[in-house]
Amino acid sequence: MKKILFIRRDNIGDLICTTPAIYAVRQKYPDAKIGILVNSYNADAIINNPDIDEIYVYEKAKHVPEKNKLSVWWSNLKVLMRIRKEQYDVAIGCGSYSPRLVRYTYMTGAAVRIGYLSKNVDKSKSYNMPICEPEKPLHEVEMVFNLLSPLDINNTPSPLRIFPLSDETQKVKNFLNISDIKEGKPLITFHISSRRPENRWPIDKFIELARLIISRYDANILLLWSPGSEKNPYHPGDDEKAELIIKSVPQIIPYRTNHLRELIAVLSFANLVVCLDGGAMHIAAALGKPIVTIWGSTNPDRWRPWGVKHIILQDENKKAENISIEAVFNAVEKLLA
Template identity: 40%
Template sequence: MNLETDNFTQHIAVESLQKILVIRRDNIGDLICTTPLIRGLREKFPSARIDALVNSYNRPVLEENPDINEVYSYTKAKHRERGESVIGVHLRRIKMLLQLRRRRYDLVILANGGYLPRPLGLARWVAPKHVAGFVPPPPEAHSDIIDLSTPIDETVPRHEVENIYRLLAPLGIDGPPPGLRLQPSDSARLAAIRKMADAGWDINAHQPTVAVHISARKIPQRWPAERFSELMRNLHRQIGCRFLLFWSPGDENNPLHPGDDQKAATIVDATRDLPVIPYPTHRLDDLVGGLSVCTAMICSDGGAMHVGAGLGLPMVCFFGNSDAAKWHPWGVPHRVLQKPSRDVSDITVEEAATAFSALMGEGAA
């Protein structure tokens, strides 16, 4: 059954929605782009219980979110701890889903960008009174479980934030989405401040602290190490900024979890005379805490970019073969650099320096 917005508000009292579960099981950036939806829910239902179901890798995105009552997470088999069996992972997931079922949610929102079988399966387990989610466009629009449906619409270019926010229309929530919401844990932020103090940096100095994130999952998004080094030298000479150098730790030849230890070592060696703090991030909350003490950011498109945007950092971001219109930093001053080749290696140091100087010149940091 598909209900239009007016039918929903006519037959179901808004006040009856007192227990809501938002499900999003995708990547870091996807979940951060869902925080405006959660914020919109909280503004509409200030006294409701609003929970979230995410994967364990992304959990830190929501742990400090004031709009959420409780975050539930499950571990994907590929992210299981060393020594943990696949069977053990699945048993824990089943136990958690049964716990959610006992919550008797009034509404589950499938906050993913399409009509996907796995989130639908999770909603069946939870067995809420109502399910909101995307369905294929007419005439195929139909679901035996989604009764508050939003047709998938790829005819209009939208940012991911705007697209996901459309799921709230059947609840009478529309208009422009609010900003992203991401907060570091106290411990992660304090750890970053200690690193700065240990390096002899004046925490309160009016000196730009620039986050330089060098890792990218996709090959066309990876900017060369020597250009990062040259850009840092250029910016320090022009602006006098200091740097926190972020990367995903590990060996670049690891087929499961490749890292950028070698790339980072090359950059650190080439910038020894600059104020640079190496900042490998083994966990997502390490990245959130480290970025929270910065004033601006340089990075490629990816999860770290959205983390920076969630923390309000103005940034220069390199886009390779991804859709900048859909995935650019939401709600913060930014400069997107993307070449016709869709390969960031074609972006020059001069272009990056010019974009960053213009960003800073507008009072972004």
């Protein structure tokens, strides 16, 4: 194989769950050119990955509301033309079947196009090397890894891979050096944000959990959240919720991450991460951090933290708000031990 292209159109966690497959291809074909097509929202998750030779970034119109759709489409077409000019031998459409993913894979011009085939789709309108979606539920890492079987790769997926940028890491180190950090005490990171309402944990519970951890362990707690106002219709954030926590728990240390690369760097310093199901959880897993995840409606068999110590807290109604403070604190204690 000379040139292999991965296509990952989805969110941050989906892309990070693709990194074991990329690593496996690099190990099997060390001299191949490996490219990946990602969107501007998740690109920072693989920007420093040594397994990848070239990153192609396209935009989703909903991520750039300041641009008109025609401009976005034209820009994306130019990205696809760059890919076609490169003449990739193989393109892998990563993720469950979708007509748009098939279309992107076809437009790369690759000779071999691999991806999952839905039972209800005409084969002639899909990939020229389709794979049937597995009947039993698999983790997303395993789902992507299965797509490598036509490349004669059938081993066990590695841990997730992510690589903080050195300048961002230094920036966080400088911040922590001037912050009121208690030496010799664990650094516990809270990430309070989730896109899905049913996956969110009430802010008053985060406040009480922080107070309990500080009183019992005198630990350092670093607060992270999705930046921006909750009133922003395109990119709603949690600035207001973070401000409430900061006012209620003066000992907490806030760090506003404006870019994904900053979030990656900050999480690399944590001893333990308390978060909701989402991209931050997968970043923490890729960094090898122990994780307490307050879970909502997502299927943990498909999306649990891969390859690290973790505790998932999910109630029968699949609503994160129902998880008690005591349950989260007990999980924190177990992982700290």
